[in-house]
Amino acid sequence: MAQNILVAAGFLVYRRLQNEIQYLLLQTSYGEHHWTPPKGHTDPGESEIEAAMRETKEEAGLDPIHLTIIDSFQKVLNYEVRGKPKRVVYWLAQLKDSNTPVILSEEHTNFKWLGFKDASELLKYNDMQVLLKEAHAFIQNLGDS
Template identity: 60%
Template sequence: MASSKALRAAGLIIFRRVPQIQYLLLQTSYGQHHWTPPKGHMDPGESDIETALRETQEEAGLTAEHLNIMENFKKVLEYNVRGKPKTVIYWLAEMRNNDTPVVLSDEHQKFEWLGLEDACTYSGYRDMQEALRDADTFLNSPNT
């Protein structure tokens, strides 16, 4: 019997301050060439944050040493993909050094550092736009 368990993925909303906040989006090299932060499906035995870090390293060449992970910001997106429920968990991560190069895998053909409005336009999906807006609100709050 097929499992009805939801697909689960995790990733990082990566940003830098130059001095304004810019978000890293990657353009897929397959399908509709949509733009998304680095993310991917969990491997057996991985935690959500381990998945997010592994996928970010695989897709963008960025490791935990390149990033400050903000574990106090977590966004959970839930939607259907081909009729199956999918859950994607994102954390926020700041580049430690803005000169660190992004190195794409074969899964992506292009990347951009974008301000909030452009990032929302590129992402196209309402739930991803909300996640980016929530991240921006969080980063611009006096306590961050």
């Protein structure tokens, strides 16, 4: 009998500030108050990328019009939450205007824009650190500034 898999999606949002690439991390208001990119569960009938757009708007106040979505980068994380399998899909999204304000929902208590090294240190889970490392290399290889 197949178990129901929880499906979630989000964007690893980044911006270029001077010559630095910075990543948006949100601190959860629940559990261990870990840091994470904006993400959330898919609604019935909703595609994963639609869920990523909706969740980024709900959790960080960033509408798709504020973002350049880079769907050529996709990373799927699989892990268990409370004994159930979970699949989370991440894409990259570049903030078009680095001055666009982040507006948090009640699901998060804080946000930070961090360079690669600081963001890596703040991310608690190894698979998130791998996601960040792969995304950072991908962005650097894009070669645009």
